[in-house]
Amino acid sequence: xxxxxxTAASGMEAQQLMxxxxxxxxxNVNTIGYKSGRAEFQDLLYxxxxxxxxxxETGMQVPSGIQVGLGVKPVAVQKLFSQGDFINTGNPxxxxxEGDGFFQLSRPDGTTAYTKAxxxxxxxxGNIVDxxxxxxxxxxxxxxxxxxxxxxxxxDINILVAGQTxxxxxxxxxxxxxxxxxxxQSVGKNLFLATDASGDPITGAPxxxxxxxxxxxxxxxxNVNIVTELANLITAQRxxxxxxxxxxxxxxxxxxxxxxxx
Amino acid sequence: MYKGIYVAxxxxxxxxxxxxxxxQNMANANTAGYKRTSFSSRLYPxxxxxxxxxxxxxxxxxxxxxxxxxxxxxxDGVVQMTGNPxxxxxRGDGFFAVQGVGANIYYTRNGSFSRSKDGxxxxxxxxxxxxxxxxxxxxxxxxxxxxxxxxxxxxxxxSGKIKLVxxxxxxxxxxxxxxxxxxxxxxxxxxxxxxxxxxxNVNPIREMVGIISALREFEVAQKVIxxxxxxxxxxxxxxxxx
Numbered sequence: 001x002x003x004x005x006x007t008a009a010s011g012m013e014a015q016q017l018m019x020x021x022x023x024x025x026x027x028n029v030n031t032i033g034y035k036s037g038r039a040e041f042q043d044l045l046y047x048x049x050x051x052x053x054x055x056x057e058t059g060m061q062v063p064s065g066i067q068v069g070l071g072v073k074p075v076a077v078q079k080l081f082s083q084g085d086f087i088n089t090g091n092p093x094x095x096x097x098e099g100d101g102f103f104q105l106s107r108p109d110g111t112t113a114y115t116k117a118x119x120x121x122x123x124x125x126g127n128i129v130d131x132x133x134x135x136x137x138x139x140x141x142x143x144x145x146x147x148x149x150x151x152x153x154x155x156d157i158n159i160l161v162a163g164q165t166x167x168x169x170x171x172x173x174x175x176x177x178x179x180x181x182x183x184x185q186s187v188g189k190n191l192f193l194a195t196d197a198s199g200d201p202i203t204g205a206p207x208x209x210x211x212x213x214x215x216x217x218x219x220x221x222x223n224v225n226i227v228t229e230l231a232n233l234i235t236a237q238r239x240x241x242x243x244x245x246x247x248x249x250x251x252x253x254x255x256x257x258x259x260x261x262x
Numbered sequence: 263m264y265k266g267i268y269v270a271x272x273x274x275x276x277x278x279x280x281x282x283x284x285x286q287n288m289a290n291a292n293t294a295g296y297k298r299t300s301f302s303s304r305l306y307p308x309x310x311x312x313x314x315x316x317x318x319x320x321x322x323x324x325x326x327x328x329x330x331x332x333x334x335x336x337x338d339g340v341v342q343m344t345g346n347p348x349x350x351x352x353r354g355d356g357f358f359a360v361q362g363v364g365a366n367i368y369y370t371r372n373g374s375f376s377r378s379k380d381g382x383x384x385x386x387x388x389x390x391x392x393x394x395x396x397x398x399x400x401x402x403x404x405x406x407x408x409x410x411x412x413x414x415x416x417x418x419x420x421s422g423k424i425k426l427v428x429x430x431x432x433x434x435x436x437x438x439x440x441x442x443x444x445x446x447x448x449x450x451x452x453x454x455x456x457x458x459x460x461x462x463n464v465n466p467i468r469e470m471v472g473i474i475s476a477l478r479e480f481e482v483a484q485k486v487i488x489x490x491x492x493x494x495x496x497x498x499x500x501x502x503x504x
Contacts, residue, residue, distance in 0.1 A: 003285075040386055068286065253278060
């Protein structure tokens with residue numbers, strides 16, 4: 001009886017986590033470069049009350065035993081790295097990766113972060129930086145007299161200086177990809193960090209060795225599918241309700257037991 | 263004293279066990295690949311020293327008791343599309359075989375797989391998914407495609423074939439962590455669906471009815487025990503009054 005109380009409680013906790021994850025997905029439905037997450041669960045260990053095949057009290061073999069499970073546990077919030085929708089912005093430093101790959105940014109502490117959000121701008125020194133001021137890695141600086149910036153599909157950045165007719169190359173964007181992107185750690189601000197599970201980053205130029213192309217003037221919106229999220233929200237909420245009913249039933253059983261002896 | 267009171271007691275205990283079971287199914291309503299446990303009980307006579315007569319009529323029974331048994335319902339769960347190429351749902355009687363390093367082989371229907379940093383196909387707890395030769399599957403490449411028969415292609419190259427086994431139904435047991443143990447009974451004719459996940463086969467209506475019936479039958483058994491108690495009380499206080 002106490003078992004079912006705690007089993008139902010673990011169920012309620014799991015459904016609560018699922019609602020938390022879904023809420024985060026819905027909250028980030030318009031976040032550039034956001035990748036949706038999914039809560040994953042596994043059943044907890046089982047208590048073996050009677051093994052199948054054991055001799056019964058009457059000397060016969062029990063055809064199937066009794067196993068009572070002890071609930072559910074969350075194991076992972078799996079990120080789904082499918083491509084989000086593209087939004088046409090016309091801004092020359094809004095970039096999108098069509099395919100596999102992350103932009104590399106160097107953080108103030110010297111580590112490298114990875115992002116799908118290509119909302120770049122220039123700082124006062126002409127460095128290409130993300131909205132938090134983290135520069136691209138390797139750094140690319142645009143001279144102050146540049147009038148037009150062109151980013152090619154292979155990541156080459158060309159500028160046109162006033163009074164000149166031929167564009168000049170100022171740098172190339174390098175992308176990184178991971179064998180297990182689901183193992184990346186989300187640290188907020190649209191950034192991911194490499195972990196032992198994701199493996200080391202494999203860097204390369206866009207449009208080569210499996211990396212995606214770069215498109216200028218576009219942004220990648222989140223890959224959250226709002227209909228799926230709402231359907232999952234309903235499932236999670238109803239499962240939560242039903243688990244709470246199991247808590248009530250366990251409580252009622254204890255109550256009748258206590259009332260047995262006046 | 264009264265043998266009926268013990269029959270009612272075992273009945274009540276069993277109903278509480280049944281509730282444990284129903285609750286477990288409910289708690290795992292959103293666990294991928296979970297298979298519901300069904301619970302059944304029957305009344306057995308306990309014969310005094312006459313074991314071979316248990317299936318005959320029981321006039322000599324000195325006591326009776328309820329015994330429960332649980333079995334795993336391996337019917338297919340609902341398939342949910344996810345779009346993740348390494349989410350694999352299995353249709354039919356197959357199980358995926360997984361193995362931790364140097365550990366036993368277990369079976370699972372939770373096909374939420376990913377690649378380890380070495381490119382090896384692993385499940386949610388890092389156990390390796392086995393191919394038809396019981397070896398781990400290494401997938402190197404960015405375009406991954408899994409055929410219905412389990413053959414994995416990465417950038418067009420064949421990387422191995424995922425093993426799908428049939429398990430002898432009477433040996434299937436829950437091990438926790440979405441794993442099952444059991445005896446292999448040949449290859450399965452089941453099919454793999456890429457980009458989908460098999461959810462649990464828990465039916466909420468059936469489980470809610472299970473809660474109600476377990477609770478009410480429990481109360482009935484308690485009532486019977488209370489009645490026996492009243493009977494005993496009367497025996498002591500009223501009959502003895504003479």
